[in-house]
Amino acid sequence: MRPLATLTLVAVLAGGCTGREEHATPHPEEPGLLHPRYTLTMDDLMRMTADLPPGIREGIQADPVTFLSKLDEVLTLWEKDPALFLLVDKSHGLPPDYEPEDLVPLEGRGLALARPGLMLREKVVPDLIRMAEAARxxxxxxxxxxxxRSYERQAAIYRWEVETYGKEAADRESxxxxxxxxxxxxxxxxxxxxDRFADLPAGRWLAVHAWEYGFSLSYPEGYEHLTxxxxxxxxxRYLTPQGTALEKEFFGGIQQYMLEFLNTHREELYASRKPLAQTGEL
Ligand SMILES: [Zn+2]
Structure with missing residues (x-):
């Protein structure tokens, strides 16, 4: 198995950052740093958020201190676990031999299971149990x-979908x-x-509460063009409660926007981060 640290974590979005300047908000104190732990200026933040939709970009630029504080919690978790916020989508894949090291079976944990043999990473399970208990x-x-789902299992499902429904339909679903x-x-x-899951009690409950337990709807309605x-x-997808708090407050609850932002700017974000010892917190 290949350790995930060797994966290329930097997602390259088509076009990348445009560097387009906007001057909607004057900052008389400039040049100034936005947050005690980061060497980022408003210009940096405007450049890094340039590709996001206007409503999301403006929300981040309107409260950069809160944004960077919540982002810092996410970066702290990500540093210890490179897969946690890794973008995996149609254009960002995992190697065939990637398998998490801490998979655990879900049996015997008080969860309602549709079938035997289900496994998740261990760190997901406590919040999944808390969420199921709250719903109950x-x-x-x-x-x-x-x-x-292992790579081999995905390959078998995809083959079956292509044979059954054709390639185009298979690519939308699987x-x-x-x-x-x-x-x-x-x-x-x-x-x-x-599809009817959205209108069932479980679907309705999750749509409102899942984020409170760190779970994020990956493929929301009306975002097929994006996801x-x-x-x-x-x-x-489990993003931790810190991750879903950041996603809800600053990324409109849209996982793809947050993960693209994190993966595109990962290196710059960590490089701009001062060690705790330099911030007076230690
Ligand atoms: Zn799924």
Whole structure:
């Protein structure tokens, strides 16, 4: 197995940053740093957010201190776990031999399971259990339908979809091998995996509460142009509660925007970060 640290973590978005300057908000104190822990200026932040939709970009630029504080929590977690916020989508894949080291079976944990043999990364399980218990207290049963999927399993599913529905339909519904979030061991499909899930009690409950437990809807309605996938109300990726708090407050709750931002600017963000000893916090 290849350690994930050797993967290329820097996602290159088509076109990259434009460097386009905008002067909607004057900053009389410039040149000034935005946050005690980062050497970033407003110009840096404007450049890094230039590709985001206007509403999201303006929200970040309006409160850079809160943004960088919440971002810092995410970067701290990511530093210890390179797969945690890694962008895996139609254009960013994992190597065939990538398999998480801490996969655990879900049996015997008090979770409702649609079938035996389901596995997730260990760090997902406590928040999944908390979420299922909270739903149950409100009379809603969350049934776990599908979790970790190996590269070989993805390849078999994709082959079957192409043979059954044709290549175009298969590409909208199912990931090419190596391009599924399920290979990360961080994604959960809740059961039933059907369009009507959105209107079932579990689907409605998750749409409101999942973020509180660190789970993010990966393929929301109306974002196929962005994610490459049609609406999947049952598919959630674990991003930790710190990750979903950042996603909700500053990325409009849209996972793809946040993960593209993090993966595109990863090196620059860490390079601009001062060691704790220099910030007076230690
Ligand atoms: Zn899924």
């Amino acid at each position: 207290e409100e009379g809603v049963e969350l049934v776990v339908g599908s979790c970790y 990931a090419r091998p190596g391009h599924s979030q399920h290979q990360l061991g961080l994604a959960v499909d809740f059961s039933p995996i059907e 490459g996938y049609r609406y999947e109300p049952w598919h959630f």
